[in-house]
Amino acid sequence: MKSKVRTAGRAVMISDVVVIGAGPAGLSAAIAAAEAGASVVVIDENPRAGGKLLGQLHEEPGTGWWIGADISKKLAERAADAGVRILTNRQVWNLSPGWEVALDNGESVSAKYAVAATGAAERPLPIPGWSMPGVMAIGAAQTLTNYYRVRPGDRIAIVGIDPLSLTVAHELSMAGADVVGIYLPSKSVFTGSQADPDRNLEYLAGMSELAPNAFLRWGGRLAANPTLRSLALTFFPKSGIPLMGTRLNLRKSLISIGGDGRVQHIETAAIDKQGNPGKIQTVEVDCVCISGGLYPVQELTRDCELVRIDQLGGTVPLYSQELETTQDNLFVAGNVTGIEGAKIAMAQGNLAGTVIASRLGLIQGKKAIDQAAEAVRSARKSSAITFMPDIEEGRRIADDLWLKRGSENLLTQKDESYA
Numbered sequence: 001m002k003s004k005v006r007t008a009g010r011a012v013m014i015s016d017v018v019v020i021g022a023g024p025a026g027l028s029a030a031i032a033a034a035e036a037g038a039s040v041v042v043i044d045e046n047p048r049a050g051g052k053l054l055g056q057l058h059e060e061p062g063t064g065w066w067i068g069a070d071i072s073k074k075l076a077e078r079a080a081d082a083g084v085r086i087l088t089n090r091q092v093w094n095l096s097p098g099w100e101v102a103l104d105n106g107e108s109v110s111a112k113y114a115v116a117a118t119g120a121a122e123r124p125l126p127i128p129g130w131s132m133p134g135v136m137a138i139g140a141a142q143t144l145t146n147y148y149r150v151r152p153g154d155r156i157a158i159v160g161i162d163p164l165s166l167t168v169a170h171e172l173s174m175a176g177a178d179v180v181g182i183y184l185p186s187k188s189v190f191t192g193s194q195a196d197p198d199r200n201l202e203y204l205a206g207m208s209e210l211a212p213n214a215f216l217r218w219g220g221r222l223a224a225n226p227t228l229r230s231l232a233l234t235f236f237p238k239s240g241i242p243l244m245g246t247r248l249n250l251r252k253s254l255i256s257i258g259g260d261g262r263v264q265h266i267e268t269a270a271i272d273k274q275g276n277p278g279k280i281q282t283v284e285v286d287c288v289c290i291s292g293g294l295y296p297v298q299e300l301t302r303d304c305e306l307v308r309i310d311q312l313g314g315t316v317p318l319y320s321q322e323l324e325t326t327q328d329n330l331f332v333a334g335n336v337t338g339i340e341g342a343k344i345a346m347a348q349g350n351l352a353g354t355v356i357a358s359r360l361g362l363i364q365g366k367k368a369i370d371q372a373a374e375a376v377r378s379a380r381k382s383s384a385i386t387f388m389p390d391i392e393e394g395r396r397i398a399d400d401l402w403l404k405r406g407s408e409n410l411l412t413q414k415d416e417s418y419a
């Protein structure tokens, strides 16, 4: 069922399913439901469908180049072929049970089922000088370079060590930029463990199989053992190690950004194993990219039972194995459930769309749902990038809390362990 009526000049669309977010999760959910026969409307605030997938461009071991813009195009075409209506350039301002979706242009969508696939956002990381022209979030640098084909600078410094900053450093070098180094942020109330060399070495373990550098592979594999990790940090070269066309510095932090009206230089400090600064050095650059990590976006799921699970990246709704939330007929898929890569987001979207199609009576039996759930598990096993090093623990906590929801213990447990 899909229809459009006008009330007081505002278009109201009625469909079986409304999906918020046209990233890999939202598009995959829409495809699964629509190919089973449901009428589906997808809404996204951006001019093109694809979400964060649009800017992704990296080489994966065994499978070759991952070109997000091409994959987004194929997903959007497949969705359109299945009859999905994709509404771009519209922001969802409100989602209320029923489900009623209010858009920023006055339109609204009514649907029996809703999927919140609103993805992730970047955490800010304030650094002295960060408001100057030439400083940007790492995601902005990725979008400029890979999607708009605009190099954000010629000599670029990156602050923050995580899978995203390492990936984008490589992308910037491939685009011809001189990436002078990847630095830790300096210790502050905002940076917490992000400024800790030991925690960063542990973080790199998530990428150790991908590491093109023997030292990093070695360091990554040692990460589980604190004594060996300390040894690896002691011997970590003060000038960093070469990595993907730049230098990775675990023993240097970026303490400030300077320049006359725009970025012209950074100040870095050599640091000890605890992150305490020593000798300061000035490095000329014309661009600084800040990577503070990602968190799941929950504005539209705020009426669900939410729980903070740091291992998943922040606050997430409680959700079942079939991705249903504590709100009837509201499903979640993708990074809104925790920070993971695009292939996992696609598999989760497919699962949510398949479950909804089954609830609508368009799919009989459990086989399709079981297969979709298995595809999520297998996407996780083969994932090239681990954004959150303790994600498995996070998922176990989330599963546990779902099973215990409604019981008297839940609030206490949330407060003590996860808040």
Ligand SMILES: Cc1cc2nc3c(=O)[nH]c(=O)nc-3n(C[C@H](O)[C@H](O)[C@H](O)COP(=O)(O)OP(=O)(O)OC[C@H]3O[C@@H](n4cnc5c(N)ncnc54)[C@H](O)[C@@H]3O)c2cc1C
Binding pocket: 020, 021, 022, 023, 024, 025, 026, 043, 044, 045, 046, 050, 051, 052, 053, 055, 056, 057, 090, 091, 092, 093, 117, 118, 119, 120, 121, 122, 138, 139, 140, 142, 164, 167, 294, 297, 300, 333, 334, 335, 336, 340, 341, 342, 343, 345, 385
């Ligand atoms: C800056 C950044 C860079 C990343 N780079 C990589 C990478 O290189 N490799 C990798 O594997 N993963 C990367 N990721 C992780 C990435 O989020 C996942 O790979 C994947 O894109 C998640 O899919 P998703 O569908 O859950 O969310 P997204 O791809 O984020 O899609 C969500 C969509 O919902 C839209 N949306 C949100 N709220 C609203 C609203 N209220 N109204 C309308 N539209 C809304 C968003 O604009 C977005 O288009 C990156 C994440 C970020 C934030």
